Amino acid sequence: MDIKYEMLKSLLDADISGMRPEESKRLIDQLRNAISNTKEELQTIREERERIDKDMERWILNSDRLMPMAAKHAEALRAWDTERKRKLALSRQVEEPEVSLSSSCAPAEGGMKERRRRKASLEKEEKRLTALCSQSRQSLAEVQSRCLAAEEELRRLQGQVAMAASGQSQKSKEEQLVDEYVAKLDVAATVRYAGVTGRSAPRRGGRENHAAVSADSGSQQTSSKPKNNRKARK
DSSP states (O other): OHHHHHHHHHHHHSOOTTOOHHHHHHHHHHHHHHHHHHHHHHHHHHHHHHHHHHHHHHHHHHHHHHHHHHHHHHHHHHHHHHHHHHHHHHHHHHHHHHHHHTTSOGGGHHHHHHHHHHHHHHHHHHHHHHHHHHHHHHHHHHHHHHHHHHHHHHHHHHHHHHHHHHHHHHHHHHHHHHHHHHHHHHHHHHHHHHHHHSSOOOSSOHHHHHHHHHHHHHHHHHHHHHHHHHHHHO
């Protein structure tokens, strides 16, 4: 892209006053091709930027959908921690009477069995809550991983948007240089036409003026040949 820019700039600064009509025509054809290629590249960049913008919107929507899920899992973890502390407190309350009841008489054995049953039930509940916590932690880790991946993809897309915007700006600058150079060629062709014919240049587009200059120069060269032949006969 920099090479094209330098080439267009050097053509813009070139002296075109001594160019022949066929050289000017060839140069204009080259500039037309350059303009066509530049427009195609600009269209490609615009399409790429639109695609990137759509990807960014999709990733932003995914991030917005994942964040509430992460908050929900965090709330579940806090509730599990509160329940775990409550179960530990109940376990201590069960263990303390067991120590005092170990030396009690037979009528107290029924109470100990009930407390042991409650302890087993509490341990089972604790295992269930532990498994639920592990599952919640795993789900939270997956959600956080997806959030990080979405943020990384978003940063990548933002970088691509910046690169696409820079490329579009560079293409616009190249197109401006080409337009200025074509305008410069149109002015030179108009002045040369007025000097050769002795008439004012027709008020048409720059490309039509250049074609008129080329046609007029060719007709003058053709009309001058019979005079030279008559002089040779004399």
